[in-house]
Amino acid sequence: MKTMKSTENxxxxxxxxxxxxxxxxxxxELDDLRRRIAATKFPEKETVNDFSQGVPLKTIKQLTEYWANDYDLDGFEDRVxxxxxxxxxxxxLDIHFVHVKSKEANALPIIITHGxxxxxxxxMKIIGPLTDPVKYGGKAEDAFDVVIPSMPGYGFSGKPTNTGWGPDHIASAWSELMQRLGYNKFLAQGGDWGALVTDQIGVLAPPGxxxxHTNMPGAVPAALDxxxxxxxxAPANLSAEERYAYDQLEFVYRHVFYAFYMASRPQTLVGLTDSPVGLATFLIDHDARSLELIARSFAGQQEGLTPDDVLDNVTLFxxxxTGVSASRLYWxxxxxxxxxxxxxVPVAVSAFPDELYQCPRNWAExxxxxxxxxxKVAKGGHFAAWEQPAILVNELRTAFRQLR
Known part of the structure; x- marks a missing residue:
């Protein structure tokens, strides 16, 4: 029995x-990626002069050319x-995570979830400013210890072989992760899927x-949703601010059919595992405004997101x-x-103007x-940490100051 107990321990x-x-x-692996990019078979040009049919052929070709000729693929490993x-x-399930501790004594632990x-x-752009605020023009007392996990099926985390890894299960796993890291108190932040996971952490309200904080709040009244x-x-009794948010949301629901497809038939998306440019095109067409920002970056008008930002993420996928395994979260x-x-629990909301909807204060309350x-911040969209890291960092510092 003693031997058995030792084995169990x-x-x-x-x-x-x-x-x-x-x-x-x-x-x-890198040579195979290069070969596949070079062998891309393109579709014909769209029959419109806007984004209404998806990613324009011009953008697809610009992305492909940059990936093949200008992108530093050999340096990707070091950047990761x-x-x-x-x-x-x-x-x-194996859970991969980035963990950067601050040198400041009273740093608050925060777990940040991607989407x-x-x-x-x-x-990655917000890690330095959060963990070492003095270096980035902030105050030592605003420091955080930062934990950033890869969601199941994403990046270097394991790919579930059974069902059940929805946002609530992930939230429970993240709570266990923070406990395992020795944090007896912590904060949580997220956008996109990270917002749903973070809301579920809030519902779970684990000790500590x-x-x-959310930059995509779950705050739309159920009837309006x-x-x-x-x-x-839109109902006639909405304020101008509420009407604008409603119109944004109604537009989103008419233009996110990729989400409905992944929610019903993720395994069919085998093309995401066979064509890197096909994968890239699918990933960058998340929402209308983000696609515009990405497209203009490949056209040389860089602000916020850069071609290297975009292709680092696609290259990791x-x-x-993980093109298909990541899709299963929708299912x-x-x-x-x-x-x-x-x-x-205490909640902080940052409402970005180009988010899928800009949440009115009364909905958040x-x-x-x-x-x-x-x-309500002045600038930024759906990928806040990626596109406007300085704004998001300032929001986190301001929001959580009162909880220190």
Whole structure:
């Protein structure tokens, strides 16, 4: 019996241990990617002169040419490994995460969750300013310890072989991760899927959770969300601010058919594992405004997102072969994307103008009864950490100052 107990303890230690991780890609993997990019078979030009049929052929060719000729693929591995990374096993699945500790004594731990079509690369621009605020013009007392996990099926995390890894399960895993890292108090932040996961952390309210921040709040009144989904005319009693948000949301529901497809037939998207340019085209067509920002960056008008930003993320998807496995999160999800989830913990909301919808204050107050911060920022869209990192960092510092 003593031997059995010793074996059980060893197995438990192995299951919960935190293992250092470093990304490594072989020359053959990189050469295969280069070959496939060069062999891209293009469609004909769209029959319109706008984005209404999807990614224009001009943008597809600009992306392909940049990826083939100007992008530093050989340096990709070093860029991915710029920060300390680890893997631990939670509920039978390997979870990869970036973990950067601040040198400041009173740094607050924060777990930040990416979305689709994102990865930990989305948040790398905010790691330095959050962990070392003095270096980036901030104050030492605003420092954070930063944890950025790869969601199941994304990046270097494991790919679930069974169903059940929806936002609520991920939220539970993230709570376990923070406990495993030794944090007895922590904050959580997210946008896109990260917003749903972060809301679910708020619903779970694990011991030690101090509060959450979201840049895609689940705050649309359920009746309005349902009406927007059905493309019904906006109710007459909405304020101008609410009407604008409603119109944004109604537009989104009419132009995100990729989400409906992934929610019903993710395994059919085998083209995402066979053509790198096909994968890239699918990933950059997330929403109308983001596509415009990405397209103009490949046309030489860089602001916010750059071609290298975009292709670092796509290259990670390709080399980890996660085009299909990442899509399954849409199939797994059972929650409304934008309506309230019942979060009672302290919540901070940053409303970006080019988000899928810019949340009015009164919606945020109703959805989050313990709202501690709300701000309509002047600039930025759906990928806040990626596109406007300085604004998001300032929001996090301001929002959580009162919880220190």
């Amino acid at each position: 060893t197995m438990t230690m192995e299951a919960t241990e935190i293992r250092p991780f470093r990304a490594s890609f072989s020359k053959s 490994n710029a920060y300390p990374q680890f893997i631990t096993t939670i509920d039978g 689709w079509p994102g990865s930990v690369i989305e948040q 959770l101090m509060g959450i 349902k009406a927007a989904f059905s493309s019904e005319p 390709w080399l980890t072969n 797994e999800n059972k929650f409304a994307y934008f309506s309230p989830k019942g979060v009672k 109703e959805a989050y009864p313990n709202l501690i911060h709300y701000n």
